[in-house]
Amino acid sequence: QVQLVESGGGLVKEGSSLRLSCAVSGRTFDTYNMAWFRQAPGMERDFVAAISRSGMTKEYAGSVKGRFTISRDNRLNTVYLQMNKLKPEDTAVYYCAEDLDLILSTTHVDYDYWGRGTQVTVSS
Numbered sequence: 001q002v003q004l005v006e007s008g009g010g011l012v013k014e015g016s017s018l019r020l021s022c023a024v025s026g027r028t029f030d031t032y033n034m035a036w037f038r039q040a041p042g043m044e045r046d047f048v049a050a051i052s053r054s055g056m057t058k059e060y061a062g063s064v065k066g067r068f069t070i071s072r073d074n075r076l077n078t079v080y081l082q083m084n085k086l087k088p089e090d091t092a093v094y095y096c097a098e099d100l101d102l103i104l105s106t107t108h109v110d111y112d113y114w115g116r117g118t119q120v121t122v123s124s
Contacts, residue, residue, distance in 0.1 A: 002026040002113045004096050009118030012086055016122070020081040022096030022115055029077040030054075033099045036070060036081045037108055038092035038120075047106040048094070049081060059106055064090075086122045093117040 008020040020036070035050035049070035050059045058070055069082040079096055097111035105111070 002098070004098065004113060004115035006094065006096050006115045006118040009094060009120045011121045011123065014087060014122055014124050016086050017082070017084045018086065018120060020083065020094055020096075020118060020120075022079045022081075024077045024079070024096075024098065027098075030074040031100065033101065033104050034070075034072060034079040035097050035099070035106070035111060036079075036094055037097060037111075038090075038094045039117075040092040043092075045095070045108050046092075047108065050104050050106055051079065052104050057104055059104060061106075083120070086120075088122050088124045091121050093119050 003025045004022055006022045030053050033052050036048040037045050038048050039045040047061050048064055049068055051070045051072050055072050067085045072079040095114055095117045097114045099111045
């Protein structure tokens, strides 16, 4: 059974950094593209970043480009999201997701498995 477990969220001040982790079990990790999405209260789930199986291709939402970095360690079955220069508008529940398709997608409906999320709150 596939399991994705996020960790690393918390309450931080504007300008701070956090690193989120997502540990995956139950499947061969390096056969999946991975992504991070986020959802603020009352809002839709938004794309944040995605990374291909090999880690060679990455995509970012415009709002986080230059501040966030997605990476993966296929030996540890873990994907990371390094978040720097956090802003109050980054406040949301952050979810990791995995997708078997060959094309790296930025659309949440393309992702097959999801974690339960980790809360990130950025105060001004």
